[in-house]
Amino acid sequence: MRWNTALLKKLAGCLFLTGGLLGCHGTAVLSETNTPYEFVVEDGTLEMKDGVHLAVTYYRPVAKKPGETFPVIMEKVPYRKDDFFTLGDYEYGAYFAKHGYVVARVDVRGTGGSGGPIPVSEYSQAEIADAEELVAQLSKKSWSNGNVGMYGISWSAFNSMMTAHRKPPALKAIIAAHGSTDLFYNDVHYIDGALHTDVYAHQIDTDNSMPQSPDYRIDATYFHNRFDREPWIFTWLRQQQDGDFWRQESLAFKTPLEVPVYLIGGLLDGYRDFAVDVSKTAKAPVMAEIGPWNHAWPEYGAPGPNYEWRAKALRWWDYWLKGKANGILDQPARMAFMRTGHAPATDLATVPGYWRCDQQWPVDGSTTRRLYPQTKRQLGNAPSTQGNAEKLRYRAGAGMAAGGWWGEQTGDMAADDAHSLVYDSAPLTEALEIMGMPQVRLRVAADAPFYQWTVRLEDVAPDGQVSLISGAAINPSQRFSRLKPEALIPGEPTTLSTAIHFTTWRFKPGHSIRLAVSNAQFPMIWPSPTPGTTTLFPGAETWIDLPVVPTQHETSPSCVLPAPEAGDPAPFGKELESHPPVFKSVRNEQTGDSTFTTASDIAWTLHGNTYRSAEQYQWDVNDKAPAKARFRGERRNVFTIAGREIDLLTVARIESDATTFHVTFTKTLRENGRLVRKKTWTDHIPRRYQ
Structure with missing residues (x-):
């Protein structure tokens, strides 16, 4: 998981109230009420069954009439609500509180202001059990109407879905942005089954070692519970293969979700596949959307276009937590941004393209186009019949043009392609749009027991500039079984298969489709240890399948989205x-x-x-x-x-x-x-x- 600090925005009208509480008079026009709720911010704790006290900050509306109660929205993360995330938390707490929701922001046990020792790792059994207990307690508060939702981005998306799988009675719906259903293949420790050393591992181990807020006492309890705890980075490196450690809370290996879920993904986020995965399997209503941005909420993610997801979230919460018949389930259930092919860039504010709304993925009219790598760097509609083998010398430091993970904006991919096998289609005579997860199969051999492969789908413009569309890594030891890895047999051909991460793209006329195959994706993937050469065999067993969708030219009326709203800055910092x-x-x-x-x-x-x-x-x-x-x-x-x-x-x-x-x-x-x-x-x- 990658932690993400919400951008700060400005809005007048906030003030201090007596007793150390904070209040805010909102000024936005509200869809459900003529005037917003005033609200207070309160700090407290909730005691778990084992006696550990978890720290909670409540953003609580002030009742407009005697006996008025409110639904509760809970977010639970270890990112220190009293210091690191205070400013960002306030903006979201204020937004929902003004619209008649209690927001309960909770620190995971052993982190931030919560008691107990640091857990053994992310998403421990204790953490998810705590979430169940929290849902139950929050539903019984005097100001609660008994209905609870969970929401969040990244870590809190993960544990919202994990808690929903356990079906606590009071949990009526969730919102999950940038989550994962498969912790070994689609998190920041092992990307696609290959070791990834992410800055997050160091960040979380550092911040978990800070003293407990709000007193920041440095004493024996602090040393025992936090400072002297072994960093998680050791735990993750000791778990280099898939197994019970990773699958314990991974939804991919559990029964489908039965709690309604609103999913948000980003085409430049490493976790984007989760929205498709959950959409396919969930047994409860699903609303899913994937925009062009990175690991961020839709109202500020880069690049845009952006929109106010919280306005949609209110309709979602109103339906499931307040029982309002507002037609939220009548709108298109799936939404994705179709990127119009553009030149490589690392600083785009807005990506060209349009929104398309559908009731299902794959969309109606979808087809598959299979292309085959051939000799002479060509990508054609039929397999090569010449049977020539393509050799690739392994250069461990290649791959930096693609960045630190399968996300963020990237520049020209020429530097990476210089150390890859590349295969280009003929220039297209008409536009081609894809949406989904391209499938790849490679027939390969190697001169050592272990290498790694990466595949990248790219767009080659007439002027030679190369834009990255999406990619995936392949750990060949898992080619037969993720649970029982096997070394390559040097010199013996084998077949590798993978799905490239979810993407959308319009190839313009005159552009070419490129498949790039490499053995290095540094620093995204830790380099394999042996210098040498691998072989790719073009032919019937080496191909890429593109998920082609009917071409659309503009955003449909059903996809019109609200503009981002100004948020409330915290008045105390x-x-x-x-x-x-x-x-x-x-x-x-x-x-x-x-x-x-x-x-x-x-x-x-x-x-x-x-x-x-x-x-x-x-x-x-x-x-x-x-x-x-x-x-x-x-x-x-x-x-x-x-x-x-x-x-x-x-x-x-x-x-x-x-x-x-x-x-x-x-x-x-x-x-x-x-x-x-x-x-x-x-x-x-x-x-x-x-």
Whole structure:
């Protein structure tokens, strides 16, 4: 999971109320009432069955008439509601509270303001059991009407769906943005079954080690529950293959959801497939939409076009939690943004294209077009009959043009394609639109027991510029079974199959369709250890199937969306400065060295206190020694609270050789400049088909 701080927006009308509570008089025009609710913000705790107290912030409407009750919307994440996420949480809490909903924002046990030790990992049995208990308790509050919804982006999308699977009686509906149903194949630890070292792993291990809010006590309990806990990064690296650890809460291996769900995905988000997966299997009503943006909510995700998803969410909640017959289920149930082919760019504000609304996926009239890689770099309608083998030398540092995961905007893919086998169709004579998950099959061989393959679908413009459409990685050890991996037999041909991640795209006339096949996707996928050569066999067993849909030229009337609304900034704090992640890639073709770096920092104030966080990360590999890949991360949080400075620095290192991952993680805590505690964890973890 990747944590995501909501963008701050400005709206006048907020004020402090007595007793330390915060209130906000909204000024937006509301669809359900003529005037918005005033609301209060209250902090409290709820006790779980084992005695652990979970911290809750309530955004609670003020009743307009005696005895008035409200539905409850719960979000539960470990992202520290009292410091890191306070400003962003306020905006969403205020929005729904003004419309007559209690929002309950809860810190996962062992994190933020909640008690207990840090859980064993994400989505632990304790976490999901807590969610069930929270739903029950919230439904029984004096101000509750008994109906509860869960919602969230990323982590809270994951646990909303996991909790819904358990069907607590009071949970009537959920909203999930950027979630996953398959934690081994579609999360940030192993992308498509291949090891991915994401900055999130370092971020969460650092922030989980901060003292418990709001007192930030540094004492024996803090050390036992947080600082001295082994970082999760070790846990994830010890689980290099699919199995019970990953499947325990993965919905892909459970019975279908029976709780109504509104799904939101993004074409530039690594989790986008989940919206399709849940749509196919759910036994309750589903509303699903996939827009052009990254790991973000639709009203601010980049690139646009954006819209006010919260207006749709209110209609969803009104129907399921307030019992209002508003026709929400009569509108088209599936919506996706069809991207019109565009030049590669990393800074587009808006993508050209249109919205298409349908009742189902695949859409009516969909067909499949199969294309075959042929010799001479051609992609044709029939398999090659010449039987020539295509050799590819493995260059471990190739792949940086595609970025850190299958998401975000990318520039020209020429640098990656130079170290790939590429196959181009003839220039198209008419437009071709695709929507879905292209299927790929490759007949391959290798000179070592383990390599990795990646496939990328691209658009080649007449001027030679290459745009990435989507891609996927293949871990060949899982070609027969994800649960029982097998090494390749050097020199023996085998067949690999995968689905490219969900995408939409209109290929314009004059453009060509490109399939690029590579053995490296650095730094997205940890490099395989052996230098050498792989072979691709064009022919009847090597192809790509494109999900072709009928061409449409503009947004249909049923797809008209509300414009983004201004949000309420928290009246008790603000962002001071922010430098979003800057990515830099350097490759030396002469030496074979490749380096990918990213750095960011942010500072903000809350109630007169100051908070700062900065981080920097670097990945390195050399083509001649791919086994010796390296990752280094550094994150520092400095909180100055009532004149007291808490300074936590963490440094992580992962270095590999042919057989082992060597992992070191160091935490250093200072208070008012004085060293309080320093602790280092080290392990040497065997490589297992990664």
